[in-house]
Amino acid sequence: MKNKETKIALFFGGKISRHLVLIKKAAKKLGVRLDLVSYNRVFFDTETLKVRLRKFQISTNNFQTNTKFQITNNKKNDGVDVNEYDVLFFRTTGKHWEEVDLINYQLKITNYELGKKPIIVDPIVLSGKPSMACKAYQMLTLKRSGIEVPKTVYGSLWFLYETMKQFSINNFQFPIIIKGSGGDRGTRVFKADNLEEMEKLVRELRKSETEEGKRYMLQEFIPNNGDYRVLVLGKKVLGVMKRSSQSLEEFKNNYSVGGKVELATLPQNILDLAVRAAEVCGLAVAGVDVMVKNNSKLRITNYELKNNLEKEKMSDDPKDYVVLEVNKGPQFKGFMQATGINVPEEIVKFLVSLKND
Numbered sequence: 069m070k071n072k073e074t075k076i077a078l079f080f081g082g083k084i085s086r087h088l089v090l091i092k093k094a095a096k097k098l099g100v101r102l103d104l105v106s107y108n109r110v111f112f113d114t115e116t117l118k119v120r121l122r123k124f125q126i127s128t129n130n131f132q133t134n135t136k137f138q139i140t141n142n143k144k145n146d147g148v149d150v151n152e153y154d155v156l157f158f159r160t161t162g163k164h165w166e167e168v169d170l171i172n173y174q175l176k177i178t179n180y181e182l183g184k185k186p187i188i189v190d191p192i193v194l195s196g197k198p199s200m201a202c203k204a205y206q207m208l209t210l211k212r213s214g215i216e217v218p219k220t221v222y223g224s225l226w227f228l229y230e231t232m233k234q235f236s237i238n239n240f241q242f243p244i245i246i247k248g249s250g251g252d253r254g255t256r257v258f259k260a261d262n263l264e265e266m267e268k269l270v271r272e273l274r275k276s277e278t279e280e281g282k283r284y285m286l287q288e289f290i291p292n293n294g295d296y297r298v299l300v301l302g303k304k305v306l307g308v309m310k311r312s313s314q315s316l317e318e319f320k321n322n323y324s325v326g327g328k329v330e331l332a333t334l335p336q337n338i339l340d341l342a343v344r345a346a347e348v349c350g351l352a353v354a355g356v357d358v359m360v361k362n363n364s365k366l367r368i369t370n371y372e373l374k375n376n377l378e379k380e381k382m383s384d385d386p387k388d389y390v391v392l393e394v395n396k397g398p399q400f401k402g403f404m405q406a407t408g409i410n411v412p413e414e415i416v417k418f419l420v421s422l423k424n425d
């Protein structure tokens with residue numbers, strides 16, 4: 069590995085998380101130059117017409133203490149050229165598509181002028197379309213690509229409600245899932261057991277729809293004893309964990325809402341399916357959520373579950389599985405705990421390998 073020659077920028081929004089610190093430490097250990105770059109550092113001015121990165125973070129303490137805020141040790145407009153990096157990993161994009169697009173705009177210009185071609189992760193970033201990172205678009209894309217997803221209707225909340233009231237399309241049956249097209253860690257996923265519950269839910273969510281522009285989908289509820297998180301890096305599966313809710317009142321299996329995590333395996337066909345799901349969604353570093361759909365084929369005893377013999381009974385037919393979503397910039401705390409895989413190191417190695425390909 070030509071580690072030392074590869075310069076990586078990892079872009080992130082919000083505060084520096086534990087995950088980011090782990091990736092930074094892993095890079096250091098591997099001798100790779102990796103900079104954590106907050107989107108707050110992106111700037112340009114119309115005189116130089118260059119989108120660059122400020123060299124230093126502005127301390128927010130300055131705002132809090134009301135002292136005159138200063139950019140320390142920094143000349144006016146001094147900045148880092150985004151083209152200094154060989155690999156640009158946009159780990160999060162969510163609220164920052166504007167900055168993502170500006171950086172890409174700069175890269176394209178320099179690319180044209182200098183013939184330099186940095187590597188962009190994930191490929192979806194190149195499309196510049198935030199909607200493509202949302203769950204609704206993923207449902208459409210996945211199903212079109214022949215990958216099964218839960219039966220889904222997208223539309224306004226009242227339309228979804230009417231759909232259930234009249235059973236007009238697709239013959240949905242309760243219980244159903246109402247799911248925000250955006251959102252993660254189980255924050256915008258809801259279940260309703262009957263029409264009254266659904267109406268209550270719709271009324272509660274309406275405000276976020278009209279005032280914040282949130283979008284929702286109606287989904288069939290798939291009975292399950294957990295789901296699988298497949299971590300994909302490029303064309304390879306790094307590992308699989310199973311997540312299962314530990315409480316009867318909780319239908320969500322997310323680690324963030326208390327789901328148990330354990331090492332798991334899936335038939336090769338299904339691992340291939342996960343890799344393809346990530347690919348069609350334009351993601352290279354992805355957490356693919358997979359659920360067994362046809363559970364009747366899967367009568368597992370506790371003994372088999374405990375001894376990880378589950379997979380021997382598992383169907384290897386991709387049609388028996390649904391992809392719930394493909395996560396960009398997946399969390400990996402629970403995954404490391406369950407699998408023992410050093411995810412941050414593997415991510416760094418993967419990013420370096422892209423340069424050397």
Ligand SMILES: Nc1ncnc2c1ncn2[C@@H]1O[C@H](COP(=O)(O)OP(=O)(O)O)[C@@H](O)[C@H]1O
Nearest residue numbers: 218251252253254255287288289290320321392
């Ligand atoms: N159609 C569904 N049927 C049954 N359970 C679901 C369905 N969709 C989501 N869930 C449950 O909710 C959890 C979160 O849903 P997911 O689509 O992965 O969104 P998030 O981004 O919040 O993780 C899943 O891990 C699963 O346990």
Ligand SMILES: [Mg+2]
Nearest residue numbers: 253254357393
């Ligand atoms: Mg999920």
